[in-house]
Amino acid sequence: MHTPPSFDLAICGAGPVGMALAALLVQRGVSSSGIALVDAKSIEQARRDPRTIALSYGSRQILEEAGAWPVAATPIHEIHVSRRGRFGRSLMERSEHGVDALGYVARYGDVVAVLSELCQRLGIATLRPALVTGSAEDGDGVSVALEQNGVVSDIRAQLLVQAEGGLFGQQLERAVSRDYGQSAIISWVTVDAPVAHRAYERFTDDGPLALLPQDDGYALVWCVPPTRAEQLLALDDGAFLARLGDAFGGRLGRFTHTTARLAYPLGLNAQAPGTARTVAIGNAAQTLHPVAGQGLNLGLRDAAVLARVLAQDSSPAGLIQYAKLRQADRGTTVRVTDTMARIFTGSAPLQGVLGLSLGVLDMINPARKSLAQLMMYGRR
Known part of the structure; x- marks a missing residue:
């Protein structure tokens, strides 16, 4: 047997x-x-x-404990959070938390x-x-x-x-389930005015747009409705980069290159x-x-x-x-x-509250630090 x-x-x-x-x-x-x-x-x-x-920095500590650090990664020193075309932004910096980096890409x-x-x-x-x-x-x-x-x-x-x-x-389907009616477009892009080690979380009418510093460019995660994702995937590289520039704005200059793009449901x-x-x-x-x-x-x-x-x-x-x-x-x-x-994929009134919240968050140091601590280490 x-x-x-x-x-x-x-x-x-x-x-x-x-x-x-x-x-x-x-x-x-x-x-x-x-x-x-x-x-x-x-x-x-x-x-x-x-x-x-x-x-996150906390994940680095876990990988160190396991014996799996260092890995090839780009450190994040700052995270810039803002709302496209609206008042309000917040900037999280590593110096506030006494760490080498807020996270790694x-x-x-x-x-x-x-x-x-x-x-x-x-x-x-x-x-x-x-x-x-x-x-x-x-x-x-x-x-x-x-x-x-x-x-x-x-x-x-x-x-x-x-x-x-x-x-x-x-x-x-599990006990807690929700379809956000969004897809994430992912790729790697370059710009002509990069800011070293700064990550961006930009909130647009379609959804969140993240740019994470990686090597000499940025990893892109762009959340949009599924039909919008299909349209963006169908564009040639030049047209896609132009749409990305319209959505993100000019903080990093002009978007100059993109790798092949993929999308997945959220x-x-x-x-x-x-x-x-x-x-x-x-x-x-x-x-x-x-x-x-x-x-x-x-x-x-x-x-x-x-x-x-x-x-x-x-x-x-x-x-x-x-x-x-x-x-x-x-x-x-x-x-x-x-x-x-x-909130970030919601209606115009919710988006307005978001812009105000970002402005308040940047003015209230303990609130900003508490949010960053949660993102780095989870609830402890």
């Missing part, structure tokens, strides 16, 4: 959050032989992923490469490419069904962590169900609007807390404790992000 390989913990999803969890557990004394990472993509596919991710593939090499050095078993086709829980553990190169197999684990989230619109999908032996973290637990750049950072905080708990108690009781510990930070971050997303 076939006996499947057995592990203490199976982590489905070997992206930054899943691999960070595995590395953090080993750094806290958990045996690497008891951990299995499973992912549907090959490591070569993951390394080639060109997506840009924003890492990196490529997904670069972060994955560092974490993958770390997990390999630590001796953590990684099954990829391996598609998870199902799981079944019983009183003794969880059976995870896999398909690798057309071959069906399974593994056993005492606990299962779901860390593979996917995009909004491709997920099963929504809130949170509070994934769990069982006695299964827990979801990262995007598998909560998919957020990118307006505050909190998705990956919240996921890394999930990983940090879960590693701390499981290093002490790797039983189902540990998962209960983990859920209690994450309730405040998750709840606050989801509410703040959802509120911001709805």
